[in-house]
Amino acid sequence: MKRLRNILVLVCLSLVMVTLSACTNKKSSQQNAWQRAESSKTITWGVKADTRLFGLMDIKSGQIQGFDIDMAKAITKKVLGKDGHAKFVQVTSKTRIPLLKNQNIDAIIATMTITPDREKIVDFSKIYFAAGQSLLVKRGSTIKNVRDLNKAGTTVLAVKGSTSAVNIKKYAPQAKVLELEDYAQAFTALKSGQGEALTTDNGILFGIASENPTYHVVGGTFTKEPYGIAFDKGQGEMRSKVNAALAEMRKDGTYQKLLQKWFGNVAGFDLKEASQQ
Amino acid sequence: MSSFAEAYTWINFRFLLEGLWVTVEVSLVSIILSFIIGSALGIVRYIRAPFISTIVGIIIDLTRNLPLLLLLFFTYFGLPKVGIRMDPLAAAISAMTVFESAMIAEIIRSGIQAVDTGQMEGARACGLTYWQALRVVVLPQALRKMIPPLVSQFISLIKDTSLATIIVLPELLYRAQIIYGQNTRYMIPMFVALAVMYFVVCYALSLVAARLEKTAG
Amino acid sequence: MISVFQQHWQELLVGFGNTLLCSVIALFFSLIIGSTFAIFEVLPSRFLHILGRVYIEVFRNIPLLVIGMFFYAVVPQYVVSINGFTAGTIGLTLYTSAFIAETVRAGIQAVDEGQMEGARANGLTFMQAMWQIVLPQAFRYVIPPLGNQFINMVKNSSVLAFVAGFDLMYQGDLIASTTFDTFNTYIAVGILYLIITLPLSYYMRYLEKKMG
Known part of the structure; x- marks a missing residue:
């Protein structure tokens, strides 16, 4: 009886495994992020909550504040219109890519450097902040x-x-x-x-x-660390909308205004370098 | 010591308390859900119904022998691959409920088994049906025996909510990290505050349970 | 899922080894610390009794993660530089020792009082009677619950992943976050945990039954 039970355990275990593996082999259906954003009038952004000037939790108000946040808000308004709503999800360097891949968030704007390795996994927008x-x-x-x-x-x-x-x-x-x-x-x-x-x-x-x-x-900067907004592979529509918004913001001065707001008073900071494209 | 005075401002304290509320919320929901599900599973396993009890038993054993952290990661990072997406709060509650239900089912099963089988036989001999005997005679006695292990399981559950900080659930530990991340001098004051807050919640629960046990026994 | 094992067996093996190593080290030290505080609790000294009680209640009611992070984040800055594995193992030891103390105390109290009195009447000191007569019997009672504590410890050792302890969970998480095959990787990691915990858990149930 005991042995029978143990064998049964093993059989069931392997059955479960096989079924589960079979499940994942079916490519999980990827939704079109842009269509979803357009119909819900919301873009969900993954942002940092622990990085001063970019995305930092204000303990008093409980809101996240920073350059990344303001950029995300401005881009959302540009692409979705005045009633567009930017939703923020706090991410860490560890959680941001899985969340994007799992479609919990539509885009990452979280001090993320564009690197060749990352470009294999996600698509980046044009540079929005030229760090070094x-x-x-x-x-x-x-x-x-x-x-x-x-x-x-x-x-x-x-x-x-x-x-x-x-x-x-x-x-x-x-x-x-x-x-x-x-x-x-x-x-x-x-x-x-x-x-x-x-x-x-x-x-x-x-x-x-x-x-x-x-x-x-x-000592100034000795490497180039261009920050980009990351999207999941296959979300080309979303990416081109955001790129267009970025270009427009650079043209109409919104971008410079935001850069000035967050970095204008920072002693020794080179605004020109940061706004390079 | 001045770092303590600076760290313990009302603003920081309120920020932590909001986190404590998330911790309590997640704990309460998970305790209620896993108690209901766990009791049902435990009874199913105890009655030794053919096939179904074995299957339930296997699922319980597999689940409770895995780390909760793994279940949490699987729920939040793994399940979206098969189309199940949850926000951190839902993922935390789901993972905790699944894990704790398995743990509670085991407590319930062994609690019922610990009640002398003679009790069941006696009750049946007095003309009660199996279900009547279980409900009226066996379960009330078993429940009394189960209170201490159940309570320590619930306390574990409250403590385990801290694991959800890794999936960025804004609970107590996560918020303390946010505060000391902004000013590293607050690190020790924050750890002291964390220890005290968790201790107060968990210890209070064990005191309530001790009282309950006395009145029940 | 098979491919996770094929491609990453080395990393997983390192993690598996570290999880076992840390659990065994933590078991050893928490048995010593736990038994010591358990004895404190049954000693006639009021001071030691309170000390034992406070230790147990403190470590039982604070999350393991908070204890582990304290040793990882705070201790290296102010006391001594330790790595994630050490910090995690210390946290695990202290946390588990509180539970082991409770278990062993229950075991000691389950041993018939006459045993202690008889031993004392035969001229043994309190400590001698404790060591030679009471504890060996108490341990017989507590082997199944201790086994369950060990299973808990293996599961709890996963918090080492938070403090870069290179345990199974950490390695698995690393693989998951580089390959993005989260689903299959976590299942593979789960199987490795079950290899340790499942046989132990069935064995403990068998022991419990045997001892009735």
Whole structure:
């Protein structure tokens, strides 16, 4: 009886597996994001909630605020008309692509760099923010640019699995790179002296510096990290609508106004560079 | 210590409390749903109906031997592949309900079995039908025995809602991370606040349960 | 789903090994810590009794994830630099030890009081009687619930995925987020967990039945 039961368990288990695998082999039906957006008058955007200047949760109001958010709102109005509604879903670097692939969100606007690897999986809009990798150091530090880091005995802090960690090994091969889990931890490590500089995209570093005036961004940018809006493969209609909206916003000055709003007062920030196409 | 005073502002506190409410909401809904489903499954498994009890038993055993985190990931990231899409709240409640139903079914089954089989036989001998005996004689006794394991299961459930932070459910832990992400000096104050809030909710539940057990017993 | 195993068996194997390793390490230490606090609870000392109670209640009522993240995010900054695996294993140990303490205490209390009195009457000290007479018997009672704690521990070790602990869940998640084959990857990971937990769970039920 006991053995019979165990065998039954195994048989059922394998049956379930086979059925489930068979299910996924059928390509899950992909909806047309643009048609869905047009009929519901809503675009659902995946945005960051933990990145200052781009997408940051305002604890007082419970709303997310930043350049990415304002861009998403403006684009939504452009493509869907005045009554278009932008819905925001908080994402992390980990969750954003699965959510897009699963059609929980229509587009990602979350400090996402256009890279060849990512382009294999998702489609990007035209560049909406031309970021570049830079360095954050304590005021008065001897480090002025990335070349100063390239000597034995210096430690650079980066975030795990990011392109900036890979890049810094290329630009300063002699420096030691300490990879931390997120920006909050990396900055804490910088403050506690575990490294001489923190490296990532300039926009994010300016965000940290704006809250911590004893630190500043140095050396300009030494890589190009163009941010794009990501769509799932096969959503060409949505992408071309958004690209058209982007072009229009650059022409009618909406884009420059938003860039000015978020980065105009940031000391040392190069607005011209960021608005490159 | 000044970081504590700075971190514990009303604004931050309110932000956390909103998260605590999400935690309690998800917990309550999951507790109610999984208690109903779990009891039904547990009884089905206990009565040893041919075929159906075996199938239910297999499903229960498979489910409760998996990590809840895996079920959560599967629900939120995996199921959309077969066309089932949920927002974080629905995904969290679904995954927790499935997992906890299996855990509760097992508690119910072993609770019923622990009641002496003589009770059932005696009740049947007195002329009660099987269902009457189960409902009037066996279940009330079993329920008393089940209160402690059920309560610790519910407490586990409340604690496990914290796992949903990874699918960006804005519950207590997620909100604490948002706050200390904006100012790293708030990290320790936030962990203290988290510990206290979870402790108060869970410990309060266990006190209520202890009281319940006394009046029931 | 088969293809997930074929293409990623190395990563999955590493994860499987780390999950087992962390569970075994955590089991070992939580048995020691748990038994110690269980003994505290049955000792005549009021202070130790309260200490044991506080320890158990604190760790039972705070989510494992919060404990694990504390060791991962806070401890390295202020105390000592530890990696995700260590942080996760410490969290798992402390969390589980509270449950093991409860289980062992119940076991000790289930041993007939006459055993302790008899041993003391024969000239053993309290600790000797505890170690040599009461605990061995108590452990017999608690083997099935301890086995269930171990199963819980294997499942709970999945929180190491949050703290980059390279366990099975972490590896599986990594595969899922690079291949985007979330559905089949998570099923594959689930099967690997079941390989550990399912036989154990049936064995524990068999033991429970045997002991009646």
